[in-house]
Amino acid sequence: MGFKRNGKGRCGMNLKEQTYVCVLAECGNITKAADRLYISQPALSIYINNLEKSLGTKLFERAGKRFVLTPAGELYVEKARKMLELKKEFDEAMAEIRDNKRGKIRVGVQLRRETWLLPPVLFKFASEYPGIEVVIREGNMWEISQMLERYELDLVLMNSASVRKDMEYQVLFEEELLIAVPQIHPLNEKAVYVEGSRYRNLDLNWLEGENLILQNPNQSIRADVDAALKDAGVHPGKIQVIRNIETAIQMTAEGLGISFNRESYAGNMKYRKKVNYYTMGESPRKTAFVAGYRQGMFVPEYMQRFIELISEQGKEYIFS
Template identity: 35%
Template sequence: MDFKELNYVIALADFQQMTKAAEQLFISQPSLSKYIKTLEDSLGIKLFNKVGNRFVLTYAGECYVESARKILNIRAELDAKLSDIRSADVGRLNIGVPHTRASYLLPLVLPRFTVKYPKIQLNIFEDNVKVLEDALLNGKLDIALLMTPLSSSTLDYEVLNVENIYLVICKDHPMVNCSIDLPGSPYPLIDLNLFKNDTFILSYHSQRIGQIAYKVLAQMNFIPSSIYRIQSFITALKLVEVNSGVCFMSEFHIKHLACNNITPFTISKEKLSFELVVGYRKGSYLSKYSKDFISIVKDVL
């Protein structure tokens, strides 16, 4: 058994198509097909069943891939330790970041990191939090920016910041001057019931801001007259800008997504917030450059 063998099987398991897996591995499709066939013959058991155009893991294949990922994670941790010993001259860091946050956070973080670690290869993966958590668990990522609560107890995390969530309305909204000052809050307090006739632009239940928004509306017994469900936070804010509705948004999205014709408000004396964290596999080794990356993120936040 060698590491190439493990990577070949994992790639085919992930893509379920010989051509796509071969492209990912930078080898020809016939070479990969021959390699998998030779491996199965040497093991005396099938790792894949072909179902139509897809290669689906057998039970033996599932066991193989589960162990292969663990072995490669151990190898990656060893490489990271040895890299630290060599004064972090070379290395690789696989980072997961949610789509919207990546758009404004990475331009602030990466220039500083690459000045300090010019020979560290950075692989950035952008997706939603659920996909990033899964990628952490299966070893595709070293660290990822996530929001609490995490879905798996096998992940550990470090808190980067606490983000508050506010109601955002257009500056041209007729209720824009109906608020009162709230001591200790950067934004004034406004009564949510003033917006009973407004369209609420809400994130999906799979998104943390969406989860908090639906929970708040339920606790306040507030039923919007109409709802737009939108995944993109940028699109939501742009719609608010033209007075097509109101939305809930985190303070850092409000700060960095460059929308001018909007005004945030607090809707409760109790803070609506979540923890922004950097997640990693519990017990995994974090290299010095991983820790420095986390420190830079904390600093720019």
């Protein structure tokens, strides 16, 4: 068994040997078999003779013009027919994959993102590509990056700052990094309106000496916050570390300190007490959220559509 290239430049299983023997067994006559196979009678006869020599046994007894299967021939045809049926299934499955009717996408995503981002996307995608399976793997940024590296994922949804050099990516949307301030706090008076912005602006320098509630150093939002504070030359007061961003925001709502949030996260957090969100400084911090995959990986049509749907959902959610 091998592979042959068809007229469209695609490779398919080549079971010529099995096909020739099975057709001859069905016809019982080499002339009829040659006609059905669109080859000459001498060519088919030579092919069968050479095959029998290579196997070291006869597949057919010649009774006049009739070809009758030997015990070895019966065994061969039994197995060959199963192989031909598998080939048929293989060809049909390959056609479905080529036509984007069948496939699988393994997607890695952070827990915080998936709750608002994926359900609408999965619904729309299933209606467009019902034969494509989407497998969701959850984890933090490091975990899903490692799964991609081990070929356990096809696609990771991540912040652009976490993209490695051996990855390619497509930008899905951009979002603001926001300052969260208790509703009753002197800093609210320092915020200024910015024309065309959904948020008022709070200069980071006003955070000098303020108590902050931040995430762990290995979390992407913490890296973004640290970079912003460093660029502004801000030295905060006490820093309390809380891994869960929503808990940090709720602590801010209770007046326990200043925290930070991503724009997309903010719209998905519900708490009986509210916080005020502000952009930071003259140059607001924007983060690109991307779909990353291994460098040089072929992106099927259905995967590209999945990426587009995520982008559409993200933009709609943030800016609605």
